Amino acid sequence: MDMAVADDLSQLGSTARRVGAEVLDANAASVDANAQWPAENMQALAKAGLLGLHVPKRLGGHGQGMLALSMICEELARHCGSTAMCYGMHCVATQALVAKATPEHESRYLQPIARGEHIMSLALSEPGTGSHFYLPRSHFRADEDEFVLSGVKGFVTSGGHADSYVVSLTSPGAENDPGSFTLVLVEGKSEGLRWGEAWHGYGMRGNSSRTLHLEHVRVPAMNLLGARGDQIWYTFEIVLPHFLIAMAGVYLGLAAASLELAIEHLKTREHQHTGETLSTQPVLWHDVAGAWTEVEATRRLAHHAARLADAGSPGATQALLAAKAKVAKTCNQVTDTAMALLGGRGYGENSAVARMHRDARAAQVMSPTTHLVEAWLGRSLLGLPLL
Numbered sequence: 001m002d003m004a005v006a007d008d009l010s011q012l013g014s015t016a017r018r019v020g021a022e023v024l025d026a027n028a029a030s031v032d033a034n035a036q037w038p039a040e041n042m043q044a045l046a047k048a049g050l051l052g053l054h055v056p057k058r059l060g061g062h063g064q065g066m067l068a069l070s071m072i073c074e075e076l077a078r079h080c081g082s083t084a085m086c087y088g089m090h091c092v093a094t095q096a097l098v099a100k101a102t103p104e105h106e107s108r109y110l111q112p113i114a115r116g117e118h119i120m121s122l123a124l125s126e127p128g129t130g131s132h133f134y135l136p137r138s139h140f141r142a143d144e145d146e147f148v149l150s151g152v153k154g155f156v157t158s159g160g161h162a163d164s165y166v167v168s169l170t171s172p173g174a175e176n177d178p179g180s181f182t183l184v185l186v187e188g189k190s191e192g193l194r195w196g197e198a199w200h201g202y203g204m205r206g207n208s209s210r211t212l213h214l215e216h217v218r219v220p221a222m223n224l225l226g227a228r229g230d231q232i233w234y235t236f237e238i239v240l241p242h243f244l245i246a247m248a249g250v251y252l253g254l255a256a257a258s259l260e261l262a263i264e265h266l267k268t269r270e271h272q273h274t275g276e277t278l279s280t281q282p283v284l285w286h287d288v289a290g291a292w293t294e295v296e297a298t299r300r301l302a303h304h305a306a307r308l309a310d311a312g313s314p315g316a317t318q319a320l321l322a323a324k325a326k327v328a329k330t331c332n333q334v335t336d337t338a339m340a341l342l343g344g345r346g347y348g349e350n351s352a353v354a355r356m357h358r359d360a361r362a363a364q365v366m367s368p369t370t371h372l373v374e375a376w377l378g379r380s381l382l383g384l385p386l387l
């Protein structure tokens with residue numbers, strides 16, 4: 001718990017907690033078992049007014065920043081990792097729109113988002129460039145007052161379910177020039193979007209992380225975000241920081257929730273031969289203490305990074321990179337410890353802790369992956385450019 005948050009953020013946290021307990025908890029097991037996109041959960045978040053987290057207050061949203069993103073994602077992930085991921089991606093995509101929104105973007109997208117009528121996602125990664133999500137090969141050409149988009153995007157969260165997607169593109173022939181890249185908003189109902197097969201992940205199974213084929217998709221030129229060639233600015237100033245902190249929140253939530261399940265188990269699991277609960281075993285005290293300390297320390301780092309970023313402080317990027325790398329490790333360690341502490345009950349196919357343990361694995365491989373995050377942090381600390 002972070003005690004130093006403003007009242008409005010604290011209220012948003014309570015709302016997320018309530019929706020989590022009333023709706024997400026009931027659906028989490030079936031979302032995971034059936035690899036089903038969490039429609040009911042997302043509708044509940046929309047109804048509770050949480051979709052407009054980053055939408056400016058003058059447009060009906062909450063006008064919140066990165067600390068809020070981290071805290072709400074953590075709260076939701078305690079109940080359902082897949083839903084928290086879809087929500088986090090929606091918020092990052094929303095922020096990409098907010099950053100340089102035109103009046104048309106405000107009325108057509110941001111106000112509906114604030115009213116809970118529009119869900120977004122991000123389509124940056126591609127099969128060809130993998131975790132180097134900032135190197136799209138998908139391209140666009142201008143045709144009068146439209147852009148025509150072609151290419152393939154990989155692992156698009158909420159794929160086939162979101163109302164719109166922020167898509168990264170380049171000009172043909174300029175694939176290796178980051179300065180030529182561009183972000184465009186593509187509505188889900190556009191002609192020429194062809195979705196690949198359903199997502200059956202090891203974890204985050206409700207995420208609908210599908211491949212998207214862009215087959216000569218026509219979008220109005222007004223759907224360009226910012227100016228042509230702005231993409232590298234969006235990627236490193238908007239998408240990267242928000243994504244890092246959203247994912248920090250998601251994976252913190254999984255770690256914290258798995259530890260709570262383990263503590264509850266140790267307090268209630270009683271052996272017949274001793275008549276005592278597992279909570280009396282000193283070796284297990286050490287496991288619990290270590291895991292709790294990891295979660296608390298990691299949360300402090302994440303919130304510190306979010307506050308630096310919200311204040312526009314120098315050093316925010318390094319703190320955000322460190323937080324994402326640390327959260328990925330903490331989440332994997334703590335869910336692993338929790339699995340062990342829950343014994344055979346945790347190992348059951350549909351146990352909540354097993355789901356969290358599988359969801360946690362995505363923390364290492366979702367881009368920017370832990371390899372890339374640590375490489376960038378190291379380069380930054382040595383005074384080298386990130387790329």
Ligand SMILES: Cc1cc2nc3c(=O)[nH]c(=O)nc-3n(C[C@H](O)[C@H](O)[C@H](O)COP(=O)(O)OP(=O)(O)OC[C@H]3O[C@@H](n4cnc5c(N)ncnc54)[C@H](O)[C@@H]3O)c2cc1C
Pocket residue numbers: 089121122123124125126127129130131132133154155156157158201203204207209362364365366367368369370371372375
């Ligand atoms: C659950 C889930 C949800 C996702 N949601 C989205 C989404 O909404 N939008 C989106 O755009 N993408 C999304 N992605 C895609 C994600 O961000 C990555 O692009 C994707 O997972 C990369 O997979 P890959 O196998 O191609 O990685 P590869 O690039 O093949 O990497 C494989 C391994 O090699 C390492 N590696 C690669 N290059 C280097 C290097 N230069 N230095 C050191 N190590 C390196 C990586 O760290 C990784 O461990 C999602 C992925 C997952 C799993």
